[in-house]
Amino acid sequence: MINRAENSCIGIIGAGPIGLALAARLAGFGIKSVILDRSAHLLPKGSKACLIQGDALEVLDKIGCADPIAEEGIHWRTARTYIRNVERITQEFPERAGYGEFVNISQYRIEQELLAWVENHSLVQVCWSHEVIGYNQGKNQVTVTAKTPSIEKDFNFDYLVACDGVGSTMRKLTGVKFNGYTHKDRFLITDIKANIPLTKERHFHFDPDFNRGRQLVMHPQPNNIWRIDWQLSPDADIEAEKANGKLDARIKAVIGDIPYNIEWLSTYRFNQCVIEKFKIGNIFFAGDAAHSFPPYGSRGMNSGLADADNLAWKMAAVLKGHADESLLDSYHTERFDAAQENLRVTEATIKFMVPPTPLKRLVRNIKLSLSVLWKGMRGQVDHGKMTQPYTYKQSALIDTSDSRFVGQFSPDVAIFVDGKKTRLRKLMGQSFLCFYVGELQGLAEFSKQAELLNNYANVTFVAAFPVGDEIGQVPDNIDVVRYDDILFFETLKCGDRSMYVFRPDSHIASHNQVSSGMDINQIIACASGCEAIPVDMAKAS
Ligand SMILES: Cc1cc2nc3c(=O)[nH]c(=O)nc-3n(C[C@H](O)[C@H](O)[C@H](O)COP(=O)(O)OP(=O)(O)OC[C@H]3O[C@@H](n4cnc5c(N)ncnc54)[C@H](O)[C@@H]3O)c2cc1C
Numbered sequence: 001m002i003n004r005a006e007n008s009c010i011g012i013i014g015a016g017p018i019g020l021a022l023a024a025r026l027a028g029f030g031i032k033s034v035i036l037d038r039s040a041h042l043l044p045k046g047s048k049a050c051l052i053q054g055d056a057l058e059v060l061d062k063i064g065c066a067d068p069i070a071e072e073g074i075h076w077r078t079a080r081t082y083i084r085n086v087e088r089i090t091q092e093f094p095e096r097a098g099y100g101e102f103v104n105i106s107q108y109r110i111e112q113e114l115l116a117w118v119e120n121h122s123l124v125q126v127c128w129s130h131e132v133i134g135y136n137q138g139k140n141q142v143t144v145t146a147k148t149p150s151i152e153k154d155f156n157f158d159y160l161v162a163c164d165g166v167g168s169t170m171r172k173l174t175g176v177k178f179n180g181y182t183h184k185d186r187f188l189i190t191d192i193k194a195n196i197p198l199t200k201e202r203h204f205h206f207d208p209d210f211n212r213g214r215q216l217v218m219h220p221q222p223n224n225i226w227r228i229d230w231q232l233s234p235d236a237d238i239e240a241e242k243a244n245g246k247l248d249a250r251i252k253a254v255i256g257d258i259p260y261n262i263e264w265l266s267t268y269r270f271n272q273c274v275i276e277k278f279k280i281g282n283i284f285f286a287g288d289a290a291h292s293f294p295p296y297g298s299r300g301m302n303s304g305l306a307d308a309d310n311l312a313w314k315m316a317a318v319l320k321g322h323a324d325e326s327l328l329d330s331y332h333t334e335r336f337d338a339a340q341e342n343l344r345v346t347e348a349t350i351k352f353m354v355p356p357t358p359l360k361r362l363v364r365n366i367k368l369s370l371s372v373l374w375k376g377m378r379g380q381v382d383h384g385k386m387t388q389p390y391t392y393k394q395s396a397l398i399d400t401s402d403s404r405f406v407g408q409f410s411p412d413v414a415i416f417v418d419g420k421k422t423r424l425r426k427l428m429g430q431s432f433l434c435f436y437v438g439e440l441q442g443l444a445e446f447s448k449q450a451e452l453l454n455n456y457a458n459v460t461f462v463a464a465f466p467v468g469d470e471i472g473q474v475p476d477n478i479d480v481v482r483y484d485d486i487l488f489f490e491t492l493k494c495g496d497r498s499m500y501v502f503r504p505d506s507h508i509a510s511h512n513q514v515s516s517g518m519d520i521n522q523i524i525a526c527a528s529g530c531e532a533i534p535v536d537m538a539k540a541s
Helices: 017-028 054-063 066-072 107-119 169-174 238-244 246-255 300-319 325-353 358-373 375-380 440-452 486-492 520-527
Strands: 009-013 032-036 051-053 074-076 078-083 086-092 102-104 124-127 131-137 142-147 152-157 159-162 178-182 187-194 202-206 215-221 225-231 260-268 271-275 283-285 414-417 420-423 432-438 459-466 479-483 497-502 508-513
Touching (some): 009 152, 017 032, 017 107, 054 107, 054 300, 187 246, 358 375, 432 440, 440 459, 497 520
Parallel strands (some): 009 032, 078 202, 159 283, 459 479
Antiparallel strands (some): 051 102, 074 102, 131 142, 202 215, 215 225, 414 420, 432 497
């Protein structure tokens, strides 16, 4: 395996949130990329994906863009569901370390932050007004043709990633199938600026007075903007409503007779589609180009960011010679499974919200009526399951132990590094992290294992001990962090000598007990999709 990172370049089509995040993550690994976008510049397009889930925000944190978003956004962890105008279900999400459960902010603000970051980075070039119109794929190279206002240009890349949105040109050019369907019902989505006397949380309505027989969802945004989505009746004509005052009445029925301003308005039909292959040779698909879901649960941008994080570390590992080319095949396996799971969840929600037959509508309405009377029925009301990172249980990169942790996105807990309080997840992102939690006696064996990979740059070794515990001299190949929180212990310590392997995308590749029978080379090789880490790379020089 050779290191070809310095002379390689990744082509990315699309400067949406996913293309930008991918370029930034790749740059963080020292990998060059060029983004081609057909727009002349970043366009404000309304809130679009208006919620970023706390774990997806961690992807931005690895780039260094999360804090402004977290500071500006609206944090919430209570979802209120109303049936016929009365609140019946109140879902509280637990308080947690890091960025919390959900942050509401417009997608455009996330794009602005990411764009500012990539524009200041020498490893990323953004080419606006470059519309990709053709491609040619060789064995080790992909050539794309982009149309600019004046000429057509060819670009050569080691890999190409299509982040060109739901109408993906690359999908059409390659002919790869986008399996699924577009829903018949239309939705009206608006950003409304108004001083609405409501708690800044998610408010979801089934069959309210102001949208009889249908749904409505409200999400607070910064600056007193509320994202309000109506499920429309088939005969609703929003253009006519604008002219005849019905739109004003529609809005006031929801927010009351208060001053308001419409900042953005759009109607749309949602899709339930997933691409058949996330990878075709050296061409990859990510974000909406690969999957498109209804917005309930906010699985669009959030899962796209997970695509970018998954692909970036794998491309970097391959280009730097830390892993075989075959590691990239796992991008399809892992992210296709995640997309299928999203599809299953959103399909169930949509079937509940928009029952496909009169009989199913009747059954749904009975469930809603019963849930008004009987608390036990409320679990049957599907108001949209909020997005969560996918657990890669089936992936060949994940160890086969029966630990409940493997495949999961890492939990987060407070730690101290050099006396300063930080979080476990802050240690992740650049390489594999082998993390030891357990009794002091296990440290010698952990260090022995670390020595076996002394020369392998793609892994760091860290051991955690309670604050104030005397631990004596620690071997040079181990960094020590401290904890003083009972939560840390409860969250992570599952045995006397636990070792976790966190991947750069923060998923847990392995959870073992440190012992003399353990084979660290094999564990890291498995997580990298290789048979073994080559001896010259692994052993101490
Ligand atoms: C009206 C609306 C409301 C939405 N609401 C929500 C929501 O509430 N929650 C949620 O999670 N998601 C929502 N989404 C989905 C969310 O916006 C997407 O998941 C997100 O934008 C995906 O980002 P992306 O980078 O994959 O694609 P996009 O943001 O679509 O970016 C694609 C980029 O590719 C460029 N491009 C396209 N074709 C070419 C080409 N041939 N050559 C060069 N460049 C090209 C485009 O100019 C664009 O910049 C909504 C979407 C819409 C349209």
